[in-house]
Amino acid sequence: MELQQFYYDNKIVKNFIYATIFWGVVGMSVGLLLAFLFLFPNLTDGISWLSFGRLRPLHTNAVIFAFVGNAIFAGVYYSTQRLLKARMYSDKLSKINFWGWQAIIVAAAITLPLGITSSKEYAELEWPLDIAIAVVWIVFGWNLIATIFKRRQRHMYVAIWFYLATFVTVAVLHIFNSLALPVGLFKSYSAYAGVQDALVQWWYGHNAVAFFLTTPFLGLMYYFVPKAANRPVYSYKLSIIHFWSLIFIYIWAGPHHLLYSALPDWAQNLGVAFSVMLLMPSWGGMINGLLTLRGAWDKVKADPVLKFFVVAITGYGMATFEGPMLSLKNVNAIAHFSDWVIAHVHVGALAWNGFLTFGMIYWLIPRMFKTKLYSVKLANMHFWSGTLGIIIYAMPMYVAGFVQASMWKQFNPDGTLTYGNFLETVTEIIPMYWMRAIGGSLFILGMFILVYNIYKTIRQGSEVTDELAEAAPLQKLSGKRLVGEGFHTWLERKPVQLTILATIAILIGGIVQIVPTILVKSNIPTISSVKPYTPLELEGRDIYIRESCVSCHSQMVRPFRSEVERYGEYSKAGEYVYDHPFLWGSKRTGPDLMRIGGKYSDNWHFNHMYDPQSTSAGSIMPGYKWLITDEHDRSKTQKKMEVMVKLGVPYSQEEIENAYASMDAQALQIEKNLYNDPDFVRTYEAEKNYALENGQDFVEMRNREIIALIAYMQRLGTDIKVKDPEVTTTTVK
Amino acid sequence: MSVIYVLLTISIIVAIIFFIAFIVAVRNGQFDDDYTPSVRILFEDELVKDKKSKSLNN
Numbered sequence: 001m002e003l004q005q006f007y008y009d010n011k012i013v014k015n016f017i018y019a020t021i022f023w024g025v026v027g028m029s030v031g032l033l034l035a036f037l038f039l040f041p042n043l044t045d046g047i048s049w050l051s052f053g054r055l056r057p058l059h060t061n062a063v064i065f066a067f068v069g070n071a072i073f074a075g076v077y078y079s080t081q082r083l084l085k086a087r088m089y090s091d092k093l094s095k096i097n098f099w100g101w102q103a104i105i106v107a108a109a110i111t112l113p114l115g116i117t118s119s120k121e122y123a124e125l126e127w128p129l130d131i132a133i134a135v136v137w138i139v140f141g142w143n144l145i146a147t148i149f150k151r152r153q154r155h156m157y158v159a160i161w162f163y164l165a166t167f168v169t170v171a172v173l174h175i176f177n178s179l180a181l182p183v184g185l186f187k188s189y190s191a192y193a194g195v196q197d198a199l200v201q202w203w204y205g206h207n208a209v210a211f212f213l214t215t216p217f218l219g220l221m222y223y224f225v226p227k228a229a230n231r232p233v234y235s236y237k238l239s240i241i242h243f244w245s246l247i248f249i250y251i252w253a254g255p256h257h258l259l260y261s262a263l264p265d266w267a268q269n270l271g272v273a274f275s276v277m278l279l280m281p282s283w284g285g286m287i288n289g290l291l292t293l294r295g296a297w298d299k300v301k302a303d304p305v306l307k308f309f310v311v312a313i314t315g316y317g318m319a320t321f322e323g324p325m326l327s328l329k330n331v332n333a334i335a336h337f338s339d340w341v342i343a344h345v346h347v348g349a350l351a352w353n354g355f356l357t358f359g360m361i362y363w364l365i366p367r368m369f370k371t372k373l374y375s376v377k378l379a380n381m382h383f384w385s386g387t388l389g390i391i392i393y394a395m396p397m398y399v400a401g402f403v404q405a406s407m408w409k410q411f412n413p414d415g416t417l418t419y420g421n422f423l424e425t426v427t428e429i430i431p432m433y434w435m436r437a438i439g440g441s442l443f444i445l446g447m448f449i450l451v452y453n454i455y456k457t458i459r460q461g462s463e464v465t466d467e468l469a470e471a472a473p474l475q476k477l478s479g480k481r482l483v484g485e486g487f488h489t490w491l492e493r494k495p496v497q498l499t500i501l502a503t504i505a506i507l508i509g510g511i512v513q514i515v516p517t518i519l520v521k522s523n524i525p526t527i528s529s530v531k532p533y534t535p536l537e538l539e540g541r542d543i544y545i546r547e548s549c550v551s552c553h554s555q556m557v558r559p560f561r562s563e564v565e566r567y568g569e570y571s572k573a574g575e576y577v578y579d580h581p582f583l584w585g586s587k588r589t590g591p592d593l594m595r596i597g598g599k600y601s602d603n604w605h606f607n608h609m610y611d612p613q614s615t616s617a618g619s620i621m622p623g624y625k626w627l628i629t630d631e632h633d634r635s636k637t638q639k640k641m642e643v644m645v646k647l648g649v650p651y652s653q654e655e656i657e658n659a660y661a662s663m664d665a666q667a668l669q670i671e672k673n674l675y676n677d678p679d680f681v682r683t684y685e686a687e688k689n690y691a692l693e694n695g696q697d698f699v700e701m702r703n704r705e706i707i708a709l710i711a712y713m714q715r716l717g718t719d720i721k722v723k724d725p726e727v728t729t730t731t732v733k
Numbered sequence: 734m735s736v737i738y739v740l741l742t743i744s745i746i747v748a749i750i751f752f753i754a755f756i757v758a759v760r761n762g763q764f765d766d767d768y769t770p771s772v773r774i775l776f777e778d779e780l781v782k783d784k785k786s787k788s789l790n791n
Contacts, residue, residue, distance in 0.1 A: 227774070
């Protein structure tokens with residue numbers, strides 16, 4: 001058989017690695033800044049685009065989709081070519097994949113700090129970017145699958161299966177979770193409301209972890225760990241079993257993010273059962289990775305690459321043991337909304353994704369530049385700095401989560417809450433936030449060491465952009481077998497084409513099903529007293545979304561004695577029917593806001609938003625001064641209401657026409673309420689007079705953003721508050 | 734709550750696709766040999782001699 005010669009495309013791999021490193025530094029730096037904002041809440045005082053709420057989605061998106069995303073592409077583009085013994089199908093598609101992805105990240109890095117967000121976790125980007133992501137992702141899949149077509153190795157190594165599953169599932173998840181109706185170029189409303197939106201979001205959110213942070217990295221593990229150790233994987237059979245069982249089970253586990261919420265019990269329990277089952281395939285993968293190093297532990301001692309891999313796989317094992325445990329309802333009751341979950345995700349992100357990426361980079365760069373790593377010593381330093389960083393990050397967060405959650409639940413003998421003031425539970429864990437910031441600093445220090453080491457390695461090496469390789473062409477299956485073969489028979493022996501076609505089929509089916517769900521009125525038990533937001537409240541809600549208040553404040557009171565005592569009546573599914581998107585949140589850095597309406601005066605909110613420490617000494621919430629001064633843009637209110645009508649919110653034509661009159665009236669009332677505070681009157685009038693005397697433009701208080709936000713906050717959770725004692729027993733069902 | 738049926742449908746369909754892919758892969762003999770593939774990936778096919786000519790570029 002004649003051997004063919006061809007070239008592997010190393011340039012695309014190199015570009016993705018550079019991007020990985022660059023965005024890694026950016027994403028981790030933003031994370032570190034956020035860690036310090038816990039300690040110095042007003043570090044970026046008054047700068048809206050550097051406020052916690054706006055940076056938090058930037059951090060998560062940057063590390064997940066930019067750092068890990070580029071690492072996935074780098075590893076996939078390198079290993080796929082070699083596993084299939086073929087150059088990538090099209091250099092052009094590779095380039096579109098690369099530059100398209102970077103363009104999306106840059107757009108994200110601009111839009112998120114500007115407050116352009118859908119507020120759905122890990123899916124914050126607005127609809128034009130969502131479409132761009134779908135396009136670039138499909139280009140990636142097309143390139144991958146077309147390369148599989150022209151492969152010279154008929155057998156597809158297990159890593160390739162992982163890549164395929166990643167492509168298919170992420171595409172489906174992304175499309176369905178991102179369905180939304182646009183109001184303008186930078187604003188849209190989720191197609192789903194309340195409980196529905198929460199379900200779709202966490203179906204997506206959980207599987208984003210599964211199919212973006214896990215399956216592609218398992219594929220990378222199955223390629224790079226054996227290569228670096230020069231040992232075959234411990235059990236190829238186990239890898240096959242673990243692959244298929246993992247992808248079957250993972251997709252069902254999403255509801256464990258919604259335990260004790262309004263989701264029906266059977267769905268919650270289904271999620272729990274599958275989450276517990278998930279332990280087996282996850283640990284199958286971990287064991288397979290670690291045991292690959294059997295008899296090669298002496299190499300681990302000498303080779304930093306393997307050290308990174310060992311910690312990565314161990315971190316994967318810890319995170320996937322913890323995941324099923326966190327899914328148990330009794331554990332979840334404590335851990336949910338607390339820093340425990342922050343520790344959990346960072347063990348996964350820093351160890352599993354971070355360290356596997358670092359190991360991969362240290363292995364790939366010297367190979368592609370035909371040299372040795374500049375300094376093994378520096379790599380070891382990075383290893384230890386990173387490992388210590390992970391430990392010093394995670395341990396205090398576990399403690400913080402457990403301590404705070406316990407304090408939330410503690411009662412005095414007389415039945416009152418021991419820590420009735422939420423702030424007490426926050427100040428208690430500040431030392432842990434300090435340690436977290438130190439751990440994070442160590443981790444990022446390691447990252448800088450990597451940058452230097454890799455830079456030096458590249459300088460001393462010589463680049464091989466197109467690497468020559470040799471392999472025999474794929475032998476045709478014997479002609480006789482193919483005679484008279486119909487389309488479907490052909491399809492049946494082509495798993496890849498079959499998967500693609502079937503995916504297209506399910507997407508059509510999915511859309512056919514989803515559209516009626518959007519159009520038909522949702523069948524959540526409705527509560528007659530729950531009404532759509534007034535135009536001003538709707539606008540206030542959009543400010544709440546823009547500032548990403550949901551990052552730190554939940555809107556979901558679980559049916560626990562401690563929560564009902566602290567926040568008020570527990571949340572009902574029917575209360576959220578007009579919430580496009582839902583804002584339940586997943587973390588309580590501050591208290592729940594579900595029942596905040598009417599709890600404090602308008603003045604309290606005003607002062608609190610301007611300077612949180614003035615109303616709540618020791619608070620770690622940053623001030624939102626720009627809300628106090630900025631004029632409220634109400635140009636799109638009617639358009640927003642019309643979009644809401646399309647999504648099933650019953651605004652009448654009259655209400656839409658009178659939107660401005662309604663807003664003015666409600667805003668004026670809030671302005672009047674603010675006049676109750678003599679301090680406010682003094683400063684506000686002084687400001688007004690100053691502006692008048694100097695001929696400056698002056699924005700009346702009633703036209704500023706804060707007013708809309710106060711309107712929304714005062715509305716929250718009040719719909720089911722009983723105003724008339726006679727209907728007490730009949731309102732809530 | 735209705736959306737859960739949509740999600741379940743999609744999940745089942747995705748699972749079925751993977752199941753079909755699995756069956757087809759088994760029938761194709763992808764998993765007949767569960768040892769050689771793990772060793773095969775360890776062999777390098779790169780040619781160390783760095784030719785300047787790109788005529789063979791595939």
